[in-house]
Amino acid sequence: MMLTTGFKGKIALVTGAASGIGLAVVQKFLAQGAEVVAVDLLGTGLKEKFANHDNIICLEQDITTEDAAYVIIDCAHRGFGGLDILVNNAGICVGQTFEETSDETWDRIMAVNVTAMFKITRRAVPLMKERGAGRIINIGSIMSEMAGPGLCAYGTSKHAVAGLTKSMAVDLGCYNITANYIQPGAIITGLSEEFFKDPEFRAYWTKKAPIGRLGEASDVANAIIFLASEAGEFISGAGLNVDGGAIINF
Numbered sequence: 001m002m003l004t005t006g007f008k009g010k011i012a013l014v015t016g017a018a019s020g021i022g023l024a025v026v027q028k029f030l031a032q033g034a035e036v037v038a039v040d041l042l043g044t045g046l047k048e049k050f051a052n053h054d055n056i057i058c059l060e061q062d063i064t065t066e067d068a069a070y071v072i073i074d075c076a077h078r079g080f081g082g083l084d085i086l087v088n089n090a091g092i093c094v095g096q097t098f099e100e101t102s103d104e105t106w107d108r109i110m111a112v113n114v115t116a117m118f119k120i121t122r123r124a125v126p127l128m129k130e131r132g133a134g135r136i137i138n139i140g141s142i143m144s145e146m147a148g149p150g151l152c153a154y155g156t157s158k159h160a161v162a163g164l165t166k167s168m169a170v171d172l173g174c175y176n177i178t179a180n181y182i183q184p185g186a187i188i189t190g191l192s193e194e195f196f197k198d199p200e201f202r203a204y205w206t207k208k209a210p211i212g213r214l215g216e217a218s219d220v221a222n223a224i225i226f227l228a229s230e231a232g233e234f235i236s237g238a239g240l241n242v243d244g245g246a247i248i249n250f
């Protein structure tokens with residue numbers, strides 16, 4: 001079968017689209033002809049970032065509000081008439097050990113990183129079923145399969161992303177919907193820049209990746225594009241490391 005490149009005629013929805021990995025993947029989808037719904041918090045400059053682009057609807061929305069999933073998916077339905085690709089990318093990280101983690105930190109991280117992913121995807125599936133196919137790409141972390149000091153709630157949430165994605169893959173495959181998750185390693189973005197200001201931390205992660213550098217948002221966006229493309233149509237339930245080899249380098 002001939003593989004076509006490009007996303008002309010496809011509708012993609014990306015959460016956490018104003019910064020880092022989300023911003024990079026929205027730019028790639030637009031460059032390859034997709035229609036895009038970009039979602040991020042009010043005050044992140046989302047609309048200004050894409051002011052000169054056609055084929056995009058920018059929605060300023062906290063993904064954890066009660067009606068968020070409905071509002072977000074309705075936006076794709078009304079705006080573009082459906083949905084083919086969902087990238088659940090928005091995420092937050094708080095550096096706290098098990099003992100330091102407050103109930104509030106725990107609840108907030110779970111709400112953004114896991115519960116919103118579940119609710120938005122549940123609303124998205126009927127639209128994908130109507131189209132006869134769908135791609136769900138969830139952003140986990142190398143912390144989806146390991147633990148790090150001071151990453152109690154974050155690491156737990158990213159393990160949940162792995163489990164949730166596998167459930168999606170098993171239950172939705174019959175509708176020709178695939179679900180995969182990405183495990184980024186050390187990627188320089190708004191979420192991580194504070195951690196990488198520490199030269200020791202930066203040197204550790206640079207050395208741990210056999211490729212010998214920290215990752216960039218575009219490295220992760222390239223993997224998302226691959227999974228969303230025709231080339232990814234038989235991949236489901238997988239976790240893809242995008243970490244320069246760091247996780248397997250004991």
Ligand SMILES: NC(=O)c1ccc[n+]([C@@H]2O[C@H](COP(=O)([O-])OP(=O)(O)OC[C@H]3O[C@@H](n4cnc5c(N)ncnc54)[C@H](O)[C@@H]3O)[C@@H](O)[C@H]2O)c1
Pocket residue numbers: 015016017018019020021022039040041044061062063064089090091092093112139140141142183184185186187188189190191192217
């Ligand atoms: N940067 C890394 O090293 C790294 C490593 C592993 C995994 N990740 C994951 O990658 C994903 C993207 O992170 P990033 O590094 O690009 O970070 P980032 O902070 O640059 O981008 C995250 C975006 O999500 C948005 N967001 C946060 N809470 C939201 C909410 N409630 N509603 C709507 N939008 C919200 C933020 O406003 C921001 O624009 C996250 O899930 C993160 O856990 C990042």
